[in-house]
Amino acid sequence: MPLPDFQKNLDRLLDCGQLKVWSMVVTVLGDFSENRPVRISGRVLDLLVGRLGITNQALRVALHRLRRDGWIEAEKEGRTSNYFLTERGWSMTRAVRPIIYGDAVDRSAPVWMAIAPPQLSAAEISDALPGDAVTVSNRTAILAGSPDPLGPDWLITDFSATGLPGWVQSQLCGDELRAAYTLLARQARALTLPPEADLLDRTVLRLLTLHQWRRLRLRHGPLPDLLLPPDWAGAQARQAVLEVLSALPRPSLADLQAAYERENGG
Amino acid sequence: MPLPDFQKNLDRLLDCGQLKVWSMVVTVLGDFSENRPVRISGRVLDLLVGRLGITNQALRVALHRLRRDGWIEAEKEGRTSNYFLTERGWSMTRAVRPIIYGDAVDRSAPVWMAIAPPQLSAAEISDALPGDAVTVSNRTAILAGSPDPLGPDWLITDFSATGLPGWVQSQLCGDELRAAYTLLARQARALTLPPEADLLDRTVLRLLTLHQWRRLRLRHGPLPDLLLPPDWAGAQARQAVLEVLSALPRPSLADLQAAYERENGG
Numbered sequence: 331m332p333l334p335d336f337q338k339n340l341d342r343l344l345d346c347g348q349l350k351v352w353s354m355v356v357t358v359l360g361d362f363s364e365n366r367p368v369r370i371s372g373r374v375l376d377l378l379v380g381r382l383g384i385t386n387q388a389l390r391v392a393l394h395r396l397r398r399d400g401w402i403e404a405e406k407e408g409r410t411s412n413y414f415l416t417e418r419g420w421s422m423t424r425a426v427r428p429i430i431y432g433d434a435v436d437r438s439a440p441v442w443m444a445i446a447p448p449q450l451s452a453a454e455i456s457d458a459l460p461g462d463a464v465t466v467s468n469r470t471a472i473l474a475g476s477p478d479p480l481g482p483d484w485l486i487t488d489f490s491a492t493g494l495p496g497w498v499q500s501q502l503c504g505d506e507l508r509a510a511y512t513l514l515a516r517q518a519r520a521l522t523l524p525p526e527a528d529l530l531d532r533t534v535l536r537l538l539t540l541h542q543w544r545r546l547r548l549r550h551g552p553l554p555d556l557l558l559p560p561d562w563a564g565a566q567a568r569q570a571v572l573e574v575l576s577a578l579p580r581p582s583l584a585d586l587q588a589a590y591e592r593e594n595g596g
Numbered sequence: 597m598p599l600p601d602f603q604k605n606l607d608r609l610l611d612c613g614q615l616k617v618w619s620m621v622v623t624v625l626g627d628f629s630e631n632r633p634v635r636i637s638g639r640v641l642d643l644l645v646g647r648l649g650i651t652n653q654a655l656r657v658a659l660h661r662l663r664r665d666g667w668i669e670a671e672k673e674g675r676t677s678n679y680f681l682t683e684r685g686w687s688m689t690r691a692v693r694p695i696i697y698g699d700a701v702d703r704s705a706p707v708w709m710a711i712a713p714p715q716l717s718a719a720e721i722s723d724a725l726p727g728d729a730v731t732v733s734n735r736t737a738i739l740a741g742s743p744d745p746l747g748p749d750w751l752i753t754d755f756s757a758t759g760l761p762g763w764v765q766s767q768l769c770g771d772e773l774r775a776a777y778t779l780l781a782r783q784a785r786a787l788t789l790p791p792e793a794d795l796l797d798r799t800v801l802r803l804l805t806l807h808q809w810r811r812l813r814l815r816h817g818p819l820p821d822l823l824l825p826p827d828w829a830g831a832q833a834r835q836a837v838l839e840v841l842s843a844l845p846r847p848s849l850a851d852l853q854a855a856y857e858r859e860n861g862g
Contacts, residue, residue, distance in 0.1 A: 443709060443753055445732045447763050466711045466751055469733040485732055485764050487709055488756040495749045497713050 335522050336531045342517040346542040347510065351384050351392035356401060357541040359415050360423035361580055367420040368583060369405065369412035377590050381534045430544050433572050435555040445470050447483040462551020464501050474552045494557060502554045503562060510546055511563035518570035523577055529589045536578040543571040601788050602797045608783040612808040613776065617650050617658035622667060623807040625681050626689035627846055633686040634849060635671065635678035643856050647800045696810050699838050701821040711736050713749040728817020730767050740818045760823060768820045769828060777829035780808055784836035789843055795855045802844040809837040
C-alpha cells in the first residue's frame with residue numbers, strides 16, 4: 331500500500347510536468363541499461379509505472395508504439411514478455427547519458443557564432459542550423475561543438491562575450507524553461523526519501539525524478555551551461571536531481587523482481 | 597608650359613576619380629600642415645590647383661565654402677590672402693594623418709562583432725553603429741576599436757574568424773572600392789616622375805596622388821586592413837601611393853613660393 335508520504339512525493343514530481351507514457355518507459359529502460367540493453371519483464375514495468383498512475387492499458391499502447399518506432403523489442407518468456415532497447419534505441423539513450431547523469435559541464439567545448447550568407451532564406455537558415463543552436467537574430471546564431479556542417483559560405487567566429495544582455499540570456503533559457511527547472515529543483519529538494527526497505531517506492535521516485543529532469547534537459551544543448559552563470563536554474567535543477575539519484579541508487583533487476591513477487595504474494 | 601609627360605601623368609591620376617575642389621584644397625593644406633596649421637598664399641594655391649585644371653573662380657568658391665564651414669581661415673597680407681586650417685580643421689586632418697601617411701596597419705586593434713537587441717529598429721541600429729562598422733546582416737555588424745558606446749543591451753563578442761566567405765569580403769570592400777583601389781595602384785605605378793628641377797610638377801603630382809588615395813581611404817575604417825588578405829586592393833594602392841610620396845617629397849613652402857615667382861617672372 332502506498333504511504334501518504336509517497337503520494338505527496340509523487341504529486342510533487344508529477345507537478346513538474348505531464349508524463350508521456352512512452353517517454354517514461356524509455357527513461358526506465360534507459361536507466362537500467364547502463365552498459366548494455368537489459369531485459370525488463372512486462373510485469374515489473376507494469377508495477378513501476380502503475381505506481382505513477384499509469385494504467386496497464388496505457389502501458390501496452392506505449393510499448394506497442396515504441397516497438398513500431400524501433401525503440402524497443404519484446405521477447406516472450408513463458409507467460410510474460412521481456413522488453414529491451416533495440417541497438418538504435420540503446421545507442422540514442424547512451425549518447426545522451428553523459429548530459430543526463432553527468433554533474434560536470436565540459437567548459438572546453440568551443441562556442442561559435444554563425445552568420446548566414448545573404449542568399450539563404452529564413453527557412454533555409456533554420457534548416458541548416460543544428461537543433462541546439464541559439465538564435466540571436468533571424469540570421470545569426472550561437473552554437474557549440476563543430477560548425478563544419480554549416481558550409482563554407484557561413485561567417486563563423488569564435489564566440490567570446492564578456493557579458494550577456496538579458497535578452498540573450500532569455501534566448502539561452504526562456505521563461506518557461508527557467509520556471510520548469512526552478513520548480514523541479516524545489517520539488518526534488520522537498521522529497522521525503524522512503525526508508526531503504528521500501529525498494530519499490532524508492533525506485534519509482536528515482537525514475538520519476540530522473541524522467542522529469544531528462545525531459546527538460548533534452549530540450550536544449552550545452553549552450554546554457556556554457557554561457558549562463560554557473561547557478562542558473564538548470565544547474566540548480568541538475569544538482570538537486572543528482573542528489574536524489576545518489577540518495578536513491580538504481581536497484582538490481584533481481585531485487586526489483588523479488589519486490590514484484592512479494593507484492594503479488596509470489 | 598606643362599610637358600606632354602606631365603599631362604599624361606595628370607590624366608592617369610584624374611582618371612581615378614573626379615576632383616572636388618574644396619576637398620583637394622583640404623588635401624593641400626593638410627599635406628603642408630604636418631606639425632601645425634601653416635599659412636599658404638592664395639597665389640600658390642591658385643598655381644597648384646590651376647595645374648590640375650581648376651579655375652581661379654572654382655578655387656574662390658571652394659575657399660569661401662571652406663571658411664563658411666569652419667575648415668579654414670584667411671588672413672590678408674598686402675595684396676594677397678593667406679589661408680590656413682582652423683584649429684578644428686587641423687585637428688580633423690591630424691586625426692586621420694596616421695591612416696593616410698602610415699604604411700603599417702595596427703593589427704593589435706581589437707575586432708568585435710555586435711548583435712543588436714531585438715527592440716531596436718533597423719533605423720536605430722544604423723544610427724547606433726559607428727560609420728566604419730561593417731554589417732553582415734541587418735542586425736549584426738563587425739567593428740574595430742571600442743564597442744562601449746553601443747550600450748549594454750548589445751551582444752558583443754570578440755571577432756575571430758578563421759576564414760571569410762566571399763560575401764563578407766565584399767562587405768568589407770565592395771566591387772566599386774576594389775576597382776577604384778586597383779586603378780589607383782596601377783596609375784600611381786605608371787607615373788613618370790619629373791626630374792628634381794620641376795618642383796611644381798612634382799608637387800602637383802604628389803598632391804594629386806595623395807588626394808586620390810585619401811579620398812578612397814577615408815571611405816572606410818580599419819576593418820579591411822585588419823580582416824582582408826594583406827595584399828588586398830587597398831593595401832596595394834597604399835604601397836604604390838606611399839612609393840610616389842616618398843619619391844616626390846613635400847617641398848618647403850619657401851621653395852614653392854620661389855617657384856611661383858619664377859613662373860610669374862617675379
